[in-house]
Amino acid sequence: MAKVYYNGDANEQYLQSKTVAIIGYGSQGHAHAQNLRDSGVNVIVGLRPGKSWEQAEKDGFQVCTVREAAREADIVMILLPDEKQPTVYKEEIEPELQPGNALVFAHGFNIHFNQIVPPADVDVFLVAPKGPGHLVRRTYTEGAGVPALIAVYQDVTGTAKETALAYAKAIGSARAGVLETTFKEETETDLFGEQAVLCGGLTSLVKAGFETLVEAGYQPEVAYFECLHELKLIVDLLYEGGLSWMRYSISDTAQWGDFISGPRVINDSVKAEMKKVLEDIQTGKFAKGWILENQANRPEFNAINRRENEHLIEVVGRELRSMMPFVKAKQKDVVVSSAK
Numbered sequence: 001m002a003k004v005y006y007n008g009d010a011n012e013q014y015l016q017s018k019t020v021a022i023i024g025y026g027s028q029g030h031a032h033a034q035n036l037r038d039s040g041v042n043v044i045v046g047l048r049p050g051k052s053w054e055q056a057e058k059d060g061f062q063v064c065t066v067r068e069a070a071r072e073a074d075i076v077m078i079l080l081p082d083e084k085q086p087t088v089y090k091e092e093i094e095p096e097l098q099p100g101n102a103l104v105f106a107h108g109f110n111i112h113f114n115q116i117v118p119p120a121d122v123d124v125f126l127v128a129p130k131g132p133g134h135l136v137r138r139t140y141t142e143g144a145g146v147p148a149l150i151a152v153y154q155d156v157t158g159t160a161k162e163t164a165l166a167y168a169k170a171i172g173s174a175r176a177g178v179l180e181t182t183f184k185e186e187t188e189t190d191l192f193g194e195q196a197v198l199c200g201g202l203t204s205l206v207k208a209g210f211e212t213l214v215e216a217g218y219q220p221e222v223a224y225f226e227c228l229h230e231l232k233l234i235v236d237l238l239y240e241g242g243l244s245w246m247r248y249s250i251s252d253t254a255q256w257g258d259f260i261s262g263p264r265v266i267n268d269s270v271k272a273e274m275k276k277v278l279e280d281i282q283t284g285k286f287a288k289g290w291i292l293e294n295q296a297n298r299p300e301f302n303a304i305n306r307r308e309n310e311h312l313i314e315v316v317g318r319e320l321r322s323m324m325p326f327v328k329a330k331q332k333d334v335v336v337s338s339a340k
Ligand code: NDP
Pocket: 023, 024, 025, 026, 027, 028, 029, 046, 047, 048, 049, 050, 051, 052, 053, 066, 078, 079, 080, 081, 082, 084, 088, 106, 107, 128, 129, 130, 131, 132, 133, 134
């Protein structure tokens, strides 16, 4: 079994008398900045003028440009969208890095795929929470935390791993468990997980089930409740106690159907396709496509995004959720994002 680190294995001394610059104040950025501050760490936030800048100031942070933050900090945590990191790094962060500083990431993409090539005289490591930013913040305030991976790419100070553990503790992750990995493993497993299971696999499974019912003449509203809404209850059970706890909780009929039909749906051909998805990640083919898509200002991304937003499951879902005030209505008109 892999070694799992908890609070007792981490020493916050490694962050004492250090200034941490959090670059970006989005999903991860606001959570890291606030958790670190509540853990007694000296935090500044680096941004460009705009919405996030205003929000970070409102939340009481010292906010400055990315360049100023990188200059002032000993530890620079880059929490910008992955596709924007290389340019901002090159223009505003790299010129300000001093020997012995630490360059930190929450995902290994840019280092692993050579989009950022750090100088040889700084520590480079990652602290990657295995959960969305708003949960990193919320669980912290509840006395809990989101598990995280740490990895060291370059260790010039001899204390990169200890600093990574201290950082993981300060954002609350060592309450839940911290695993050591490599940039390669973190990057490839993270991309695979979101593509094949958590995001891509799940949305495609839900849509295929919904479409099958609707095409067979069943009411879209019934199909929505069956294939999407109820999923949360099932996932909560998986989270609490794994497959067996979920199966214990459902009816025996449902469990028998799970055993008999699940492997027919997610069959060997699906797994063979998953292996190809993994291979595209490992060979850099996926990364290259995504980098080029951004350079072209996301024509395909935006087209698919618009089409998906108009799918019947989304139309019906928006309607039904508006009648369920207890389900937080987080629906937004799709913001068509660009690479700018
Ligand atoms: P977000 O998309 O939420 O970050 C957006 C932030 O970056 C905003 O504050 C935005 O400010 C700022 N920003 C964008 N462009 C610039 C720029 N040119 N100069 C200065 N600031 C800029 O990112 P995430 O939190 O989703 O991702 C950050 C990192 O964390 C990534 O490496 C990601 O892979 C990783 N990660 C993310 C997870 C998640 O839950 N989202 C989970 C685990 C890891 P503005 O308001 O000005 O646009």
